Amino acid sequence: MSATLRNDLLLRALLREPTPRRPIWLMRQAGRYLPEYRATRSRAGGFLEMCTNPEIACEITLQPVNRFPLDAAILFSDILTIPHAMNLGLEFEAGEGPNFERPVRTSADIARLPVPDPGEELKYVIDAVALVRRELRGRVPLIGFAGSPWTVATYMVEGGGSKTFGQIKRMMYEAPRDLHRLLEVLAKSTILYLNAQIAAGAQAVMVFDTWGGVLTPAQYEEFSLRYMAQVVDALTRNADGRRVPNIVFTKGGGAWLKKISGVGCDAVGVDWTTDLATARAQVDGRVALQGNLDPSALFAPPEVLRAETLRVLESYGAGAGHVFNLGHGITPDVDPERVALLVETVQAYQVPPA
Amino acid sequence: MSATLRNDLLLRALLREPTPRRPIWLMRQAGRYLPEYRATRSRAGGFLEMCTNPEIACEITLQPVNRFPLDAAILFSDILTIPHAMNLGLEFEAGEGPNFERPVRTSADIARLPVPDPGEELKYVIDAVALVRRELRGRVPLIGFAGSPWTVATYMVEGGGSKTFGQIKRMMYEAPRDLHRLLEVLAKSTILYLNAQIAAGAQAVMVFDTWGGVLTPAQYEEFSLRYMAQVVDALTRNADGRRVPNIVFTKGGGAWLKKISGVGCDAVGVDWTTDLATARAQVDGRVALQGNLDPSALFAPPEVLRAETLRVLESYGAGAGHVFNLGHGITPDVDPERVALLVETVQAYQVPPA
Numbered sequence: 001m002s003a004t005l006r007n008d009l010l011l012r013a014l015l016r017e018p019t020p021r022r023p024i025w026l027m028r029q030a031g032r033y034l035p036e037y038r039a040t041r042s043r044a045g046g047f048l049e050m051c052t053n054p055e056i057a058c059e060i061t062l063q064p065v066n067r068f069p070l071d072a073a074i075l076f077s078d079i080l081t082i083p084h085a086m087n088l089g090l091e092f093e094a095g096e097g098p099n100f101e102r103p104v105r106t107s108a109d110i111a112r113l114p115v116p117d118p119g120e121e122l123k124y125v126i127d128a129v130a131l132v133r134r135e136l137r138g139r140v141p142l143i144g145f146a147g148s149p150w151t152v153a154t155y156m157v158e159g160g161g162s163k164t165f166g167q168i169k170r171m172m173y174e175a176p177r178d179l180h181r182l183l184e185v186l187a188k189s190t191i192l193y194l195n196a197q198i199a200a201g202a203q204a205v206m207v208f209d210t211w212g213g214v215l216t217p218a219q220y221e222e223f224s225l226r227y228m229a230q231v232v233d234a235l236t237r238n239a240d241g242r243r244v245p246n247i248v249f250t251k252g253g254g255a256w257l258k259k260i261s262g263v264g265c266d267a268v269g270v271d272w273t274t275d276l277a278t279a280r281a282q283v284d285g286r287v288a289l290q291g292n293l294d295p296s297a298l299f300a301p302p303e304v305l306r307a308e309t310l311r312v313l314e315s316y317g318a319g320a321g322h323v324f325n326l327g328h329g330i331t332p333d334v335d336p337e338r339v340a341l342l343v344e345t346v347q348a349y350q351v352p353p354a
Numbered sequence: 355m356s357a358t359l360r361n362d363l364l365l366r367a368l369l370r371e372p373t374p375r376r377p378i379w380l381m382r383q384a385g386r387y388l389p390e391y392r393a394t395r396s397r398a399g400g401f402l403e404m405c406t407n408p409e410i411a412c413e414i415t416l417q418p419v420n421r422f423p424l425d426a427a428i429l430f431s432d433i434l435t436i437p438h439a440m441n442l443g444l445e446f447e448a449g450e451g452p453n454f455e456r457p458v459r460t461s462a463d464i465a466r467l468p469v470p471d472p473g474e475e476l477k478y479v480i481d482a483v484a485l486v487r488r489e490l491r492g493r494v495p496l497i498g499f500a501g502s503p504w505t506v507a508t509y510m511v512e513g514g515g516s517k518t519f520g521q522i523k524r525m526m527y528e529a530p531r532d533l534h535r536l537l538e539v540l541a542k543s544t545i546l547y548l549n550a551q552i553a554a555g556a557q558a559v560m561v562f563d564t565w566g567g568v569l570t571p572a573q574y575e576e577f578s579l580r581y582m583a584q585v586v587d588a589l590t591r592n593a594d595g596r597r598v599p600n601i602v603f604t605k606g607g608g609a610w611l612k613k614i615s616g617v618g619c620d621a622v623g624v625d626w627t628t629d630l631a632t633a634r635a636q637v638d639g640r641v642a643l644q645g646n647l648d649p650s651a652l653f654a655p656p657e658v659l660r661a662e663t664l665r666v667l668e669s670y671g672a673g674a675g676h677v678f679n680l681g682h683g684i685t686p687d688v689d690p691e692r693v694a695l696l697v698e699t700v701q702a703y704q705v706p707p708a
Contacts, residue, residue: 164685166650173654173662216626216648255608255628272570274609294570296520300527308527331518 003138005203005242010072010141014204014245014267016288016321018354022313023071024346025143026339028329029064030076034336036063047092051078057128058135065140067336068343072140072204075132075197077125079147079208082189083156085116096160103159105167107178115189118196125193126200133201144202146194148209148250149186149231150224153179165214172223179223187227191234198236198244206247206269207231213252220256229263247290251328257282272327276315288321293342295326298334302341309345319354357492359557359596364426364495368558368599368621370642370675372708376667377425378700379497380693382683383418384430388690390417401446405432411482412489419494421690422697426494426558429486429551433501433562435479436543437510439470450514457513459521461532469543472550479547480554487555498556500548502563502604503540503585504578507533519568526577533577541581545588552590552598560601560623561585567606574610583617601644605682611636626681630669642675647696649680652688656695663699673708 005011009023031037040060044050051057060076080098084090089101104110116122133142146152155161157168171179194205212224228248235246248260249269260268261283270279270291279289297308316322324346330339359365363377385391394414398404405411414430434452438444443455458464470476487496500506509515511522525533548559566578582602589600602614603623614622615637624633624645633643651662670676678700684693 164650166653166685166687169648169650170653173651173658213627217629217632219648252606252627255632273567273606275571278571278609294523294573296518296523297527299520299524304527331520333520 003136005138005141007071007140010143010323011204011242011245013321013323014247014288014290015243016285018320019351021347022322022324022349022351024324024343025070025072025074026064026326026330026342027074029070029074030060031330032332033330033334033339034063034067036067046094047078048084048090050076051081052124054124054127054131057124058131061128061132061142062135064339065136068340069347070140070343072143073132073136074143074206075125075129075145075202077128077145079145079152079210080155081122081125082116082146082152082186082193085121086113086156086189088156098155099160100156103167104153104156104182105171107175107181110178110182110185113182113185115185115192118193122193122196126196129197129200129202133203141203142201143204143206144194144197145206145208146190146231148207148212148224148248149183149190149227150215151209151211152186152190153182154211156182165211172219183223183227187230190231194231195234195236198239202244203239203242204245204247205235206249209248209250209253212250217256220250220253221259224250225256225259225263228260228265232263232265245288249290254279258284261287267321267323269325270327276312276322277317280316285321288323289316290323290325292325292327295328295331295334298326298330298338298342300338302338305338305341306345309342310349313346313349318352320351357490359492359495361425361494364497364677365558365596365599367675367677368601368642368644369597370639372674373705375701376676376678376703376705378678378697379424379426379428380418380680380684380696381428383424383428383693384414385684386686387684387688387693388417388421390421400448401432402438402444404430405435406478408478408481408485411478412485415482415486415496416489418693419490422694423701424494424697426497427486427490428497428560429479429483429499429556431479431482431499433499433506433564434509435476436470436500436506436540436547439475440467440510440543442510452509453514454510457521458507458510458536459525461529461535464532464536464539467536467539469539469546472547476547476550480550483551483554483556487557495557496555497558497560498548498551499560499562500544500585502561502566502578502602503537503544503581504569505563505565506540506544507536508565510536519565526573537577537581541584544585548585549588549590552593556598557593557596558599558601559589560603563602563604563607566604571610574604574607575613578604579610579613579617582614582619586617586619599642603644608633612638615640621675621677623679624681630666630676631671634670639675642677643670644677644679646679646681649682649685649688652680652684652692652696654692656692659692659695660699663696664703667700667703672706674705 245266254274267288272294599620608628621642
């Protein structure tokens, strides 16, 4: 039996239940801006070595939660664990980002992709989830995550990061059925993966669609949103006698929030280019919202950071359904003192009644 | 006296006057996808060498107009000519993009920035405009351009391209007055520069705001749109007895089209992430629209490219005020045959009456 969850603000806010204050966690909260992370990293070797070692992944996951009174932990891992498990020769070169030795370009490449068994090839992730959940001892909920099928596919087809997404867009225009087959394999894999994370102890899950925003509106629906909808639809709804809320986040998806909120998810992430008031009008009470401070506001002097944080809190307006977060991941050069101030400001904010 | 303009479709469409068909030109139409461009480039040396030599800039400007029946020429130049003239040590490293030896970081750096005299430090651009205008002999209009103050400032402060814009955002949050002073110098310089291009023969001008989309809505208004409004407001309205239309384009600005259309510009560029029907509803007849085929659609097989092109044409709807373009610059790996097909498809399209 798991320890009772003592701080369930995140889970309640994601389900739009009233909370005395708004919960806060930060995308990439376990990361290079923390000296303890950098120390662990230099001990562990590389990035993949940290992800694939459950003890180290657990240690890193807990670092920000131990340092700041955050309202959630998010598993330290990467959105490329699934293609890594598909044996495409993933490497993280220092300062270069991910690189696949064997990118996926042809229908034959796609036909031979396996659907990884989370209990086998991704066991290290599932073990890390179980370990973190145990070590958290009910302090805060644990968020599991995966990349969206579209976003993961961009790395697999491009062979790494990209500015123009020329390879995958070529596939989209020349061989859309191939791309759909790739996205189907990824959607299936993601469902098994997230449900295994939930079974192992994840109390909420998030789907990161980092690159949906490079598509036209029609392509976004056909190649990204559709597969996130499949994933959301197949997620385990309850675990440990509680609802397991899910969050869908498309960076650059501000214009499509209404459509995103219609896929059956509980909450939608919003980047900083859309005001939460605008976002809230779009989703019209169907989902909770998560976001959306500009990560660069953490460079601001304390009084400016506080003002920007209050502006975000107020832009959501009165009532339930807001989880405070950044609009994108925290960057390596942030001063941890600023994060402390941010967390304190959010947690001191009195939520106006609905 | 200049030669009479024989194809004025672009100028009329930008002013929302009816045209028998929709004009087309392509952002970065003079570029690496053309073998004749690559030949000129290897002869000239580097990118800056091409920009700063009026004969070569003229030759390159005319290449796409000679190859395809495009409805406009756009000057071959770069958005960084102004900071180059400010003596910041601009270099274009092969495959690396622009790099400033002396980035602008402090109020002292900003205080010493000159406003370049277009007739002196930017004479090579103005000479190129005059030369192209003469060589075009009235075939199609010539478009002049500049970067937006915000976009040019990002390169000056970051010292080159950036993914996170950490340096300029730090300045925005820590020292907003410094940033405003920098943007004022750039707005002044841009006004002189564009008006000198108009005086030398540019028949339309465009302001490229490539990086406005990385801002919050409030920051976009304060740091980008405001200065583009200053520029638009101070532009020469008529030359050669004709109105000189202007175009404002913010990549990633789909959510702000209504505000952009209110700054007094004649036309607004739209990237491919916003449907033209949605864009047109936003701007509500105040401006013409320019765009917005996904540049990657040029990788599609001919029948798919044709269908995507017709989809864009139809998404604008009936009536005047649409200039066909890509949603961003053409990429180097495009087959020129596809461009020929695109131009042909747009020019064969019968505009439905309003």
